[in-house]
Amino acid sequence: MSTQTEDGIPLSFVAEHDRKHFRLLELPPEILTLLISDTPPILELKSSGIQGADDAGTAVLCTHDKTFNLRQKNSSNTVYLLQPHSRSDFIAGSTLQAIAQCHSSLELTATNPSDGSALDHMKTVLPIYSSTGLAASSSLNQRALFNLIPYSEQECLQAFRELAAFAQPSTDHVYRPSAALAVQAWQNILTTVVAQGVDLNRPLTASALTSLIDADSESEAVIAQAILDLFTNPTADGMAFDQPDRCVLWVGRQLLEAEAARNEIPSRVFLEKWKDLLPEKWRPLADLSTLAAVSQSSDGGKSIMLKGAVAAASTPAQSIVAASAAGNKRKWHEKFRPSKK
Incomplete structure (x- = not known):
């Protein structure tokens, strides 16, 4: 037990084997402001549920619409956690006791777009739904899907929307259309x-x-609705396609993947097919240069193909869904165990 001067506060230390285990978490101002507000939000601690993913051993902290990486930071300083302590020879609550020693802390950093996105993760999880059948069966509803994605609720919702993903009416299981x-x-x-x-x-x-939805099945109808939801936004006068160029680009990307995922196609033929999928006023917006990020050309630009090897029938989601159904245990928390001295 340490000694103190008469005008100090007596301090004692719990025996090492009786000390409690705590982890210190450094909060950025943005999170701290939320927590001390009159209506503090619920924060989520998440990790990737994707087997073999590069970030499967990491954890993130999510607000409603933002994601922060959680990282362990070791310190050479000795940090003790103190709490008021009562002793018979002092006034109750006038002494302190060190109940734990922390050798490291956890810090939060904003996610970097270069590290991936909710959209990237969701693409690998969602089974593909096609006119010839399912590439992989799904046992996930939307909530179970979002639990596998290490991003905030709003980022997951946006990714789900960007993929024109949908829930099959008869089962509520989620897919993305081919x-x-x-x-x-x-x-x-x-x-x-x-x-x-x-x-x-x-x-x-x-x-x-x-009335624009003319489908032969419930699944076709919900896919069409998902596409309309992706490109329309409410205005004072109704729902509007307020970003035609964005819709045109999406149509071009989908057509490129559908027509040229494995084989080249003449650029001229592809461009004509693209324009034929657009309203007359939007046809001038179809420009091959806008597909540069997802396409590759050859023969002096006369042929075009989807960039990279894309196999629409491949199903990384199968192992993910199976792992989820089997109650896959994620070990991300082990990464943040106190290191041995």
């Missing part, structure tokens, strides 16, 4: 647009938007 099925769904929407003389440059009422 590129070919997405192109077909969009083509059906466009056919209805042309037949009804709809101008997509003007806001549409909710009923007018719903």
Whole structure:
């Protein structure tokens, strides 16, 4: 037991084998401000549920819409945690006792886009739904899916939307449409647009938007709805396709994956097919240069192909879904165990 001067506060130390185990977490100002607000949010501690993923051994802390990496930081300083302590020879609560010693702390850092995104993770998890059948069966609903993705709720929702993902009506299991099925769904929407003389440059009422869905099955209908949800936003006058260039680019990417995932296609032929999938006023927006990030050309630009080896039928999601169903135990917490001295 240490000694103190008469005007100091008596301090004692719990025996080492009786000390409690704590981890210190350094909070960035952004998180601290949220926690001390009048309505503090619920924070989530998450890790990747994807087997073999590079970040499977890491953890993140999520607010509703942001994700922070959690990293252990060792310190050469000796840090003790103190709490008020009562002793018979002092006034109650007037002494302190060291109940734990921390050799390291955890710090939070904002995620770096170069490390990946919720969209990248979700692509590897979601089974592909195609017109010829399922690439992999799914036992995941949307909540179970989001639990596997080490990103915030809002980032997961945005990724789900960007993939035009959907829940199968009969099972509530989630999938993403194959590129070919997405192109077909969009083509059906466009056919209805042309037949009804709809101008997509003007806001549409909710009923007018719903009338654009002409599908033969529930699954086709929910895929079409997912595509419309992706590109329409509410305005004072109704729902509007307020970013035609974004929609045009998406159609081009889906067509490229559907038509040129394994074999080159003449650039001229591809461009014509792309334009044929667009309303007349949007056709000038189809430009091969906008696909540079996902395409590769050859023969002096006369041929085009999807960049990289993409096999639409490959199913990394199968092992992920199976691991989830089997109650896969993630060991990310072991990374943050106190290091031995």
